[in-house]
Amino acid sequence: MPTLYERPEDIPLLVNHFAQRFARRMNRTIKTVPDETMAALTRYPWPGNIRELQNVIERAVIVCEGESLVIDENWLSVKIQPLSSRSLSEELVAREKERIETVLAETRGRVAGPLGAAVRLGIPRSTLDSKIRSLKINTHRLKTF
Secondary structure, rough: OOOOHHHHHHHHHHHHHHHHHHHHHOOOOOHHHHHHHHHHHHHHOOOHHHHHHHHHHHHHHHHHHOOEOOOOHOOOOOOOOOOOOOOOOHHHHHHHHHHHHHHHOOOOOOOOOOOOOHHHOOOOOHHHHHHHHHOOOOOOHHHHH
C-alpha cells in the first residue's frame, strides 16, 4: 500500500473524515477547513503516515475554538522545507565536512591525541586524516599558536 506522501490527493478526504469523527466524539461542530490549512497538510511529507495525520487532526479538534479547523504548522514534526538542488550524497558529504571542521576548530586543528578531533569524533586518526584529505579541509587555518 502506498504511503500518504505518495497519495496527496487522499489527504483532504482523510482530513475531513478525521475532523468529523473527532468532532462527533467531542461533541463539537467542524464546518470548514481553511484552504491554507489544507494546503499545509497536503504539502507535509507525513513521515508518520496516516496515524500522524489522525493525531494532528485530533489535536486540532481539541483546541478548536470555532467551527473552522486550523492547524498550527509547529505541530508537524518535520518542518516543510524547499527541496535542495543537491543530491543526498552531496548533502551527506557537506554535513560530514561541516562536522569535521567544527570539531577541528574546537580542538584548534589537533587531529591526534587524547584531546584531538579523532577521539572526539570517535574514529581512528588514519580515518580522519583520510577524510581531511578527501574533503580538502585546511587544518592549518584552524591552528592557533
